[in-house]
Amino acid sequence: MNATNAANGARGNPTHELDAPPWRRVESTLMATASAIHAAYDQRLAGLGLTLSTASLLAYLAEFGPVTQTRCAEHLGQGRAVTGTQVDKLQSLGYVERRPDPTDRRVWLVSITDTGLDLAARVADVDEGLRGEFREGISRTDRQTLAALLVRLQENINRSQHVSSSSTPQQPESNHQ
Amino acid sequence: MNATNAANGARGNPTHELDAPPWRRVESTLMATASAIHAAYDQRLAGLGLTLSTASLLAYLAEFGPVTQTRCAEHLGQGRAVTGTQVDKLQSLGYVERRPDPTDRRVWLVSITDTGLDLAARVADVDEGLRGEFREGISRTDRQTLAALLVRLQENINRSQHVSSSSTPQQPESNHQ
């Protein structure tokens, strides 16, 4: 009983993944790696009072001018409600501000403040440093290979997501909520 | 269950990754891919009344006999409290049962039932089918390359995770290789 199973899979010999149960294969390794990346960012960004989500939002606002919350949500791949909460937090800390759109009274234009820009610069430093550590000993070619494989994999995943699961056997829903 | 559900992304489903600010690089692609895998499993397993987490627990119990909850939690890489809740759910559905350990009155020995075994077999089918779809057009060599790169990346991540206290990361010495 050493570290977590993630470490188990990571330190194991990648050539024989058959001793592992069905839940410790490439897909599982990938999800564990993603969790580790998430945790690493959260850990480093905690010093700035941010999480990966809020830092991503801040960085997006720093780069692309004032935008609506819906656009932020789309870019970050999350719902509008959560984005609104994140804007609430960044606004309460003085890093962003909401201004009404003169041409559309439904929306807020979220813009970054000066202190927000300073923080975004430090977030970029953290990002740069962390990515540098991640890439130690992994060549540019390797990274390109990894990215290409991930893209191909994700295409397959998206394709299988859009298949309407017609093969749902019996098993009544039994959704008691 | 409609198309907007999947398109909107139950766990976020970003689509563009190349023209990208610092937040759309390899690390982001990896996390997005992991989310997509998670969502795909959840979608397919919903027909069995399970999620990826509960299905993983069930599969683990099906393969390795009665075990304590702490061991389940360690294997699944999650906390003991959540594992207890998941066992509660599987138990209420009749798929697992808790029996006292004769030699240790602190622990429960969680064992799978006959109906649980049946369900685990169907979970294995879902897993097999989904992995097959994911690997379409990706050769075995590619998969090995991907796994190897992920392992190397995760080693770097774990190393950078352990350098939390010091503000000046001092180029940790590579242990081997």
Place this chain on the structure above:
DNA sequence: TCAGAACTGTATGGTTACATACAATCATGA
């Protein structure tokens, strides 16, 4: 023997995110 440390499972509160529902506001077509 036995006091203190360690471990197991559970309770609790907090965080993050989703899905739905809703009011307010635009946009479209007859």
Place this chain on the structure above:
DNA sequence: TCATGATTGTATGTAACCATACAGTTCTGA
């Protein structure tokens, strides 16, 4: 014009997970 449908941001309820704290139990060392 104006009724109908879309869109935006928010409120609400739910779900999953974590971290901490705790009682009961086991283990360890003097």
